[in-house]
Amino acid sequence: xxxxxxxxxxxxxxxxxxxxxxxxxxxxxxxxxxxxxxxxxxxxxxxxxxxxxxxxxxxxxxxxxxxxxxxxxxxxxxxxxxxxxxxxxxxxxxxxxxxxxxxxxxx
Numbered sequence: 001x002x003x004x005x006x007x008x009x010x011x012x013x014x015x016x017x018x019x020x021x022x023x024x025x026x027x028x029x030x031x032x033x034x035x036x037x038x039x040x041x042x043x044x045x046x047x048x049x050x051x052x053x054x055x056x057x058x059x060x061x062x063x064x065x066x067x068x069x070x071x072x073x074x075x076x077x078x079x080x081x082x083x084x085x086x087x088x089x090x091x092x093x094x095x096x097x098x099x100x101x102x103x104x105x106x107x
Contacts, residue, residue, distance in 0.1 A: 008040065011069075024054070025095060027084045033059040035069060036085050038099065054099065056081040 011019050021037040028034075039052035056078065057069040072078045089096050 008042075021055070024099060025085065025088055025092075026059075027056075027081060027088065029080060029084060034072070034081050034084075035059055036081075036088075054085075056085065 008020055008022055011021065013019060020040045020042050022040055023035045023037050025036045026033060027036060035057050036054060037057055038054045040048050041050040041052060043049045056072050058072055058077075059067055059069055062068055072081060089099070
């Protein structure tokens, strides 16, 4: 999967700073859906400069049918989603290669 294949979205924090993320995987746990996302740093041309930390977000549906994401609220829920992510990485070699640091080199 190349850089051009990644879907990027932006979240703005409480201080007005923008953070760019890519969705690595979607995990369903009971009645909830989660996106496992990696933060990316972009240069002025919109190219990925650097990859950052990986975060789980809960995906929720708004009344109008649109989607929005929220941070995982409890430590128990975070641990459960993290475990599911680790299991997914063990099973999916392509995904594992995508998140390994040596694969985040730029040409």
